[in-house]
Amino acid sequence: MNTLSKLNDADDDLALSMILPLIERAPIVAKRVSEHRPFADDKALCDAILHELRKLNEEESLALFRAHPELAPNQPHLMTEASQQEQARHGLTSQDSQYREKLSSLNDQYQEKFGFPFIVALACHEDMGSVIQSFEMRLADSREAEVQRAIEQIHAVSSARVQTLSSVGNTNAESKTMHSVKSNHPTSSLAVWSGVIGGGVLFIISVVFVIGGIELGLGSPFRLGTGAFPFITGLILGALSLAICFYELRGDGLSSTPDWIGSAAICAALAVFALTAERLGLVPAAFLTVFVASLPERNLSLVSKTVLGSCVGIACWILFIELLNLPFKPFVGF
Amino acid sequence: MDILANFAQGLSIVLQPENLMYCFIGVFLGTFIGVLPGIGSLAAIAMILPLSFYLDPTSALVMIAGVYYGAEYGGSIASILMNIPGTPAASITCIDGYPLAKKGRAGVALFSTAMASFGGGIIGMLVMAALAPSLAQLALSFGPPDYFAVILLGLVAASAVSNGSALKGIAMVVLGLMLGTIGIDLTTGDQRFTMGIPELRDGVHIVIVAMGLFGVSELIASIRDNREGSTTQSIDYNDFYPSKAEWKSLLSPILRGGSIGSFFGALPGTGQTIAAAIAYAVEKRISPQKKKFGTGVLPAVAVPEAANNSATQTAFIPTLTLGVPGSPPMALVIGALMIHGITPGPRLLTEAPDMFWGLVASFLIGNIMLLILNIPLIGIWTRLLKIPYKYMYPTIMVLICMGVYSLNNNVFDIWLTLVIGAIGYVMRLYRFEPAPLLIGFVLGPLMEEHLRRSMLLARGDAMVFLERPISATLIAITVGILAFTVYKSISNYRHVRTSKTQPTK
Numbered sequence: 001m002n003t004l005s006k007l008n009d010a011d012d013d014l015a016l017s018m019i020l021p022l023i024e025r026a027p028i029v030a031k032r033v034s035e036h037r038p039f040a041d042d043k044a045l046c047d048a049i050l051h052e053l054r055k056l057n058e059e060e061s062l063a064l065f066r067a068h069p070e071l072a073p074n075q076p077h078l079m080t081e082a083s084q085q086e087q088a089r090h091g092l093t094s095q096d097s098q099y100r101e102k103l104s105s106l107n108d109q110y111q112e113k114f115g116f117p118f119i120v121a122l123a124c125h126e127d128m129g130s131v132i133q134s135f136e137m138r139l140a141d142s143r144e145a146e147v148q149r150a151i152e153q154i155h156a157v158s159s160a161r162v163q164t165l166s167s168v169g170n171t172n173a174e175s176k177t178m179h180s181v182k183s184n185h186p187t188s189s190l191a192v193w194s195g196v197i198g199g200g201v202l203f204i205i206s207v208v209f210v211i212g213g214i215e216l217g218l219g220s221p222f223r224l225g226t227g228a229f230p231f232i233t234g235l236i237l238g239a240l241s242l243a244i245c246f247y248e249l250r251g252d253g254l255s256s257t258p259d260w261i262g263s264a265a266i267c268a269a270l271a272v273f274a275l276t277a278e279r280l281g282l283v284p285a286a287f288l289t290v291f292v293a294s295l296p297e298r299n300l301s302l303v304s305k306t307v308l309g310s311c312v313g314i315a316c317w318i319l320f321i322e323l324l325n326l327p328f329k330p331f332v333g334f
Numbered sequence: 335m336d337i338l339a340n341f342a343q344g345l346s347i348v349l350q351p352e353n354l355m356y357c358f359i360g361v362f363l364g365t366f367i368g369v370l371p372g373i374g375s376l377a378a379i380a381m382i383l384p385l386s387f388y389l390d391p392t393s394a395l396v397m398i399a400g401v402y403y404g405a406e407y408g409g410s411i412a413s414i415l416m417n418i419p420g421t422p423a424a425s426i427t428c429i430d431g432y433p434l435a436k437k438g439r440a441g442v443a444l445f446s447t448a449m450a451s452f453g454g455g456i457i458g459m460l461v462m463a464a465l466a467p468s469l470a471q472l473a474l475s476f477g478p479p480d481y482f483a484v485i486l487l488g489l490v491a492a493s494a495v496s497n498g499s500a501l502k503g504i505a506m507v508v509l510g511l512m513l514g515t516i517g518i519d520l521t522t523g524d525q526r527f528t529m530g531i532p533e534l535r536d537g538v539h540i541v542i543v544a545m546g547l548f549g550v551s552e553l554i555a556s557i558r559d560n561r562e563g564s565t566t567q568s569i570d571y572n573d574f575y576p577s578k579a580e581w582k583s584l585l586s587p588i589l590r591g592g593s594i595g596s597f598f599g600a601l602p603g604t605g606q607t608i609a610a611a612i613a614y615a616v617e618k619r620i621s622p623q624k625k626k627f628g629t630g631v632l633p634a635v636a637v638p639e640a641a642n643n644s645a646t647q648t649a650f651i652p653t654l655t656l657g658v659p660g661s662p663p664m665a666l667v668i669g670a671l672m673i674h675g676i677t678p679g680p681r682l683l684t685e686a687p688d689m690f691w692g693l694v695a696s697f698l699i700g701n702i703m704l705l706i707l708n709i710p711l712i713g714i715w716t717r718l719l720k721i722p723y724k725y726m727y728p729t730i731m732v733l734i735c736m737g738v739y740s741l742n743n744n745v746f747d748i749w750l751t752l753v754i755g756a757i758g759y760v761m762r763l764y765r766f767e768p769a770p771l772l773i774g775f776v777l778g779p780l781m782e783e784h785l786r787r788s789m790l791l792a793r794g795d796a797m798v799f800l801e802r803p804i805s806a807t808l809i810a811i812t813v814g815i816l817a818f819t820v821y822k823s824i825s826n827y828r829h830v831r832t833s834k835t836q837p838t839k
Binding site for chain 1: 385388425428429433499501502504505508509511512515519521522524526527550553554555557558628629724725727728729731732734735736739740743745748749751752755756759761763764765766778782785786789790793794795796824
């Protein structure tokens with residue numbers, strides 16, 4: 001209950017910032033809930049949220065509903081961090097989720113019929129099959145029932161979030177809430193402008209090829225010169241890159257959250273192999289490559305990394321040098 | 335009869351112990367790599383390519399083909415047991431495969447996919463044996479402008495149908511064409527864009543491009559997927575064989591899936607993913623169990639697998655008879671053949687019939703091997719999935735390094751792989767598909783050569799492409815595809831625009 005007591009003791013601003021992520025994009029509700037402090041326990045907090053949700057008039061609730069994200073939206077990075085996590089549990093933030101098409105059509109039908117997006121507490125569903133089932137059932141229901149149900153679902157979402165918050169623990173949870181208030185997504189500027197960045201880089205490449213093509217000589221239509229093909233392809237790419245900048249200004253965001261640590265380890269491993277293969281020989285190079293590549297694996301002990309590296313090194317020796325007779329030296333300068 | 339005699343001849347070639355061994359090695363390694371979640375058949379072929387350079391061309395081709403369909407099959411194992419598609423095409427198998435596994439019927443699902451793969455593979459092989467010779471006959475009359483038009487069609491089709499934005503897909507193809515111009519111009523002997531680096535004089539090696547764009551960047555992407563981990567469903571070996579009624583319900587879906595797959599596999603640019611998706615969609619309309627699709631029914635697992643595998647075989651038809659790869663893995667096959675000094679094209683069938691028919695026959699042998707590997711030995715693969723990925727990926731990393739280094743025994747190639755791999759990863763993040771780039775890269779030099787020859791023959795008159803009936807037809811189709819793509823993406827763009835103004839998000 002550490003988190004809860006912190007919430008009770010916090011000043012108004014900090015308390016608001018802790019409650020905000022619990023209720024999806026509803027600063028007014030959060031503010032009102034914060035005035036109910038102190039809370040005796042998690043349940044009291046959840047009850048306060050439900051109480052405030054029920055007090056909203058029709059117009060306010062509709063506005064709240066419309067602030068909710070759809071399931072598997074096209075731009076998952078625009079959701080709040082909490083929503084991203086909830087949807088990611090079912091793989092819905094991935095662009096190639098198998099349910100994307102199905103959900104998209106259901107979303108549209110629902111939106112058309114009721115005028116607000118389908119709201120569901122994903123935490124209450126075991127798998128996507130049951131989500132879709134309830135989606136289809138609710139689509140057939142009346143508007144009044146759906147408005148009621150949406151309120152219940154928002155409350156269920158909040159309750160689930162309250163539970164996660166208190167189960168995650170004290171300091172960690174607090175820093176997480178604070179963080180999500182400050183920014184929804186750390187890489188959002190990279191993601192939002194993906195179309196322009198990609199198009200821009202392609203444009204620069206195309207300019208290089210067009211100029212390079214002219215310098216190499218275009219020749220005549222009859223006898224195309226060395227530079228003709230680079231020149232033509234450069235022109236086409238230039239046009240395409242401008243079109244990408246224009247049409248996909250904001251892109252669809254990144255395909256996944258970048259794994260900078262993993263990519264750094266893999267690139268470093270390649271670099272280590274390049275640096276050591278000829279200086280130290282194949283076996284030490286393989287050993288070091290394994291070692292560097294597995295650096296980000298914290299739950300792999302130093303000993304197991306060493307054993308794995310040695311095994312791979314020796315296996316390479318046997319496989320590539322002894323069996324396949326490739327012209328490598330197992331060791332250099334030893 | 336001719337076909338039968340040729341096929342018998344091919345069978346005798348493939349049954350030579352050496353070829354039999356390489357076929358087995360290919361199928362085995364392909365399944366092995368395909369089973370690893372997140373690593374697809376392209377990366378698998380890229381990793382095997384350097385090895386194949388030491389073999390004779392027929393063995394090399396048989397082995398690469400084995401890796402290809404082995405990896406496509408292996409991909410379905412991870413999709414059924416873990417809900418992580420090993421290959422993109424296998425994501426269709428996930429839809430019903432994983433629910434089946436959760437119901438405790440993983441064994442039956444795996445058995446059905448093995449049978450479906452086999453059935454689909456045989457259908458694909460029959461189509462290839464029947465169609466390829468006549469297509470090659472037709473292609474013999476092709477002149478340079480016709481080839482140029484075929485390549486253009488292949489490139490546009492491959493990029494327009496690729497996942498995600500068509501605009502980006504086409505841009506990637508063009509970028510691939512440009513990457514292909516690096517090195518010495520074969521016609522004039524001038525160096526292009528080598529930046530004075532002597533290692534770039536021979537151009538960028540295809541293995542480096544493939545390894546960087548697929549091996550390295552898929553490895554990076556798969557590390558986290560696998561770390562986040564997902565539970566593997568266990569298999570009950572008592573419930574492994576389908577019941578009699580289930581057998582019956584599988585037969586016609588396999589036949590339908592195999593036929594649909596063989597058609598789409600042979601078209602340029604469609605590939606197995608689309609074949610599997612369309613076959614699944616068709617089956618979902620006409621199957622007696624259509625209402626249960628998505629909840630875990632056997633035909634829904636069998637259909638995409640049959641389509642997938644038969645498309646894998648028929649993809650070789652345009653590759654070998656026209657020299658135009660329909661899909662990225664086929665681009666690697668062409669690259670491998672060129673390294674062996676063989677230019678795929680209509681003359682391949684007459685000049686190297688042993689190779690062609692040996693390959694066709696190897697589909698039969700390889701698919702039988704797949705059955706053996708996957709029905710009695712399924713336990714090996716499921717145990718492979720239990721090995722923590724943290725031990726697997728550093729090992730794969732070393733294999734990638736070894737493969738690249740062995741090309742020229744030069745560390746420059748490793749540095750180049752690093753650069754291309756890093757670019758490939760960022761490209762993926764930004765939703766620029768690397769597959770069209772690879773196709774452009776392989777076809778670029780061919781396209782340039784045919785363009786130059788056509789212009790030379792026509793004395794500088796570009797109208798030659800529209801005057802010859804074959805090239806005019808192909809260019810008309812190309813323009814049609816382009817127009818449709820442009821129309822579709824613009825209407826999509828409008829749709830996104832209008833939906834953004836609504837207060838839904």
